Amino acid sequence: MCGMSQQPPERSTVPRRPRPDASMSLLTNVMDHSLDDGYAEAASRRAADGTAGVPRTLKAKLGLAAGLVLAALVVTVGAAQAREDAPVVAKEREELIDRIESGSATADSLEKDIESLRTEVGKRQREALQKHGGDQGALVGLLSGSTAVHGPGLKLVVDDAKGSDTGGGGPRESAGFSDTGRLRDRDMQRIVNGLWQSGAEAVSINGQRLTALSAIRAAGDAILVDNKPLGPPYTVLAVGDGQRLADRFQGSSDGQYLAALRENFGIRTKITAEDEVRLPAAPSVSVRIAEPTAGKGTS
Template identity: 45%
Template sequence: MSLLVDMMANSLDAGYAEATARRAVRGDTGMNKGPAARVLAIVGVALIAMILMVAAMKVHAAAPQAERERHQLVDRIHTDEDEVDALQDTVERLRGELDAVQELSLPKGAQERVKMLGLLAGSEPAEGSGLKVVADDAKEVPNTNGTSDPRAAEAAANGRILDRDLQRLVNGLWKAGAQAIAINGQRLTSLSAIRAAGASILVDNRPLAPPYTILAIGDAKPMQVEFMVGSDGRYLRGLQEYGIRINVGTQKKIKLSPAIGTVLRYATVPGAVPGAAPTSSAAPGGAPGTAAPGTALPSGKSPSPNASQNRNPPPSASAKPTASQIPTPKSSERKDKQ
């Protein structure tokens, strides 16, 4: 206890006190107040002030340059977007001219076959009843802000829609009998791909933002039942456990635009006469010469009243595994999505 009291009463060590007393006796204050010392002090202060001034001038000069470069980049982006829109308008105009020429040059049966092939390939607009699936991130998705906290990263991934989730939903709709599908207005074809680029989801290299609205044309009620009672419906309910918002409902009328940049390709039998019409036009899952029941027809057409029970929908390239091969989402699976 006495040691603590001594430390509080005499905070300065005795040796320092003796040295200070000796310097006071000699008249030595420890500071050189001669002319040379004052000159050095002035020079040092001037150099520091000059360095600070030069640094401030450089920062001030660099700020307008960075702002100009930013504005130039934004202007380039807007210009490129305008060019893309103009080219898209040109594509639509040429597509309309091509359709008009086809209607004049092809016989009636060939026109219907070309429209049906274009519908299945995604190059023709589609219209009919179907399902509407809206998937959105959890209401409060944690923002990691670039931190490396694994718990924050895991929580952010669990509450966010990922590319594999959209792949699973799309493949489930194909399996349930969908004839045409679009995500946020982006029509899917057999060549479509759903990928992730950082935190963004790309569909055919086009970035999409949540909420993700999936429109699927087909026989609405049977398709909804098939989708919800199967493994894909269980996967959907598993996503909801993480706070992801999912809404599934039927739509009496859905219109889907054609896929952008899709070119209708076809194959011919080796040795066949070019331009010769085939003897039958069998649609997938249907009898020769007839469209598959329940198939979505081009805009302005009506689907067959009988729903198809055995049609195998065109597989989507947006997901590599089939829907039945992926287990329901568990904690370990959501962790692997980061």
């Protein structure tokens, strides 16, 4: 029987699939050989010399025991000291809290006294103005803001834009303020001045009566009116000829400025003509005495 020549096995034509971690050879090497070769050699040498593991000589064992005892002593003393100091720290904290609460109560009491005295001073000033103002006492009281007024007028509510707590730069950024959609003191100044120029006879912001001596300033992002902080929404009341006052203000440059704030920065505004608005008297008015100039007669 004649032998048949054996054919070599056919090679598969299907390409071998590469290993999933073929592209991560460096990471694979680090995982497989986490110990540096030098450290591995040193550990093998110590194991061969019998110096690996715990010390074997009596002197080394005593040294290790002494070190452990010293470490335990330090930890124990520290824990005992912390436990001993805890009541003292807690007592000092309670005393500090009591002092803060006492100081806050004293400040609140003084603030109430100041407000009461300011109200009393304003009341006596108004009485003196009515008594010595003559025929023009009522007009002077109205113009100076020392008397409460009511009548037709307008109500303007101005509020910050929605989400105004987010920062960002913009054309309104100046003097440390950023364009955050917040109404600024300079914006309120223009609004009030526009109302005066449009014919308002009396103006108040959030119940704070404005006079010829009122100041609108800023402290951080807060608006101060005569050093009193006001928060949004800002309700501006103005006594005047209702709808005519509203139309004149909206047509003025300051009214257009407010409209630009609404369109460009999201400042929310609402203006309505009212049949009657009530404005309180200014809390304190400085009374001044006029004297004729020397060398000139008076009419």
